Amino acid sequence: AQSVTQPDIHITVSEGASLELRCNYSYGATPYLFWYVQSPGQGLQLLLKYFSGDTLVQGIKGFEAEFKRSQSSFNLRKPSVHWSDAAEYFCAVGAGNNDMRFGAGTRLTVKP
Amino acid sequence: ETGVTQTPRHLVMGMTNKKSLKCEQHLGHNAMYWYKQSAKKPLELMFVYSLEERVENNSVPSRFSPECPNSSHLFLHLHTLQPEDSALYLCASSQRLASVTDTQYFGPGTRLTVL
Numbered sequence: 001a002q003s004v005t006q007p008d009i010h011i012t013v014s015e016g017a018s019l020e021l022r023c024n025y026s027y028g029a030t031p032y033l034f035w036y037v038q039s040p041g042q043g044l045q046l047l048l049k050y051f052s053g054d055t056l057v058q059g060i061k062g063f064e065a066e067f068k069r070s071q072s073s074f075n076l077r078k079p080s081v082h083w084s085d086a087a088e089y090f091c092a093v094g095a096g097n098n099d100m101r102f103g104a105g106t107r108l109t110v111k112p
Numbered sequence: 113e114t115g116v117t118q119t120p121r122h123l124v125m126g127m128t129n130k131k132s133l134k135c136e137q138h139l140g141h142n143a144m145y146w147y148k149q150s151a152k153k154p155l156e157l158m159f160v161y162s163l164e165e166r167v168e169n170n171s172v173p174s175r176f177s178p179e180c181p182n183s184s185h186l187f188l189h190l191h192t193l194q195p196e197d198s199a200l201y202l203c204a205s206s207q208r209l210a211s212v213t214d215t216q217y218f219g220p221g222t223r224l225t226v227l
Contacts, residue, residue, distance in 0.1 A: 102155040
């Protein structure tokens with residue numbers, strides 16, 4: 001079965017600094033990969049997804065992620081973080097049907 | 113109202129109570145999901161419904177009982193819960209079932225506390 005690891009439980013960056021959130025997956029076939037964001041008191045919102053094709057995926061709110069098969073990774077990046085980006089970020093891997101597995105999340109704090 | 117809504121947003125209940133969580137989606141989707149989000153643990157898929165039929169039950173205890181009267185509404189009936197059931201319960205919907213490529217849209221969740 002597929003699984004997801006987000007190695008960083010909590011990350012703090014300064015506003016305006018660049019951001020990279022790590023995600024490693026385990027799955028035997030080509031995975032479907034997702035990044036979701038959850039603001040306090042809110043549900044999850046899809047930032048971006050990768051199914052096939054170009055390994056660099058652009059999402060909403062200025063985020064992008066790169067699929068690296070050799071490293072089994074799908075790291076999320078943003079060149080310049082805004083205070084409103086403070087939230088919890090979840091990576092997920094899907095294996096067909098509705099079987100989607102989520103990571104435990106990375107909480108992002110943005111310093112002024 | 114648009115998207116996926118959930119009520120109540122917060123619920124405190126005793127172990128002997130019976131309560132229900134409600135989810136409504138205004139997106140015309142055919143599949144609906146219940147997830148459990150506990151602190152410091154990955155999201156756990158509990159139930160999946162497609163066109164009002166339950167298609168997945170991920171070994172969820174019988175004290176959780178889902179109901180899907182139509183494709184827009186999903187309930188989670190709770191009875192004789194345990195303190196470890198305290199969590200955020202999220203509802204989601206997607207256009208189709210059996211297609212992980214369809215984006216799941218999430219509601220804001222119900223924060224449940226079991227005393």
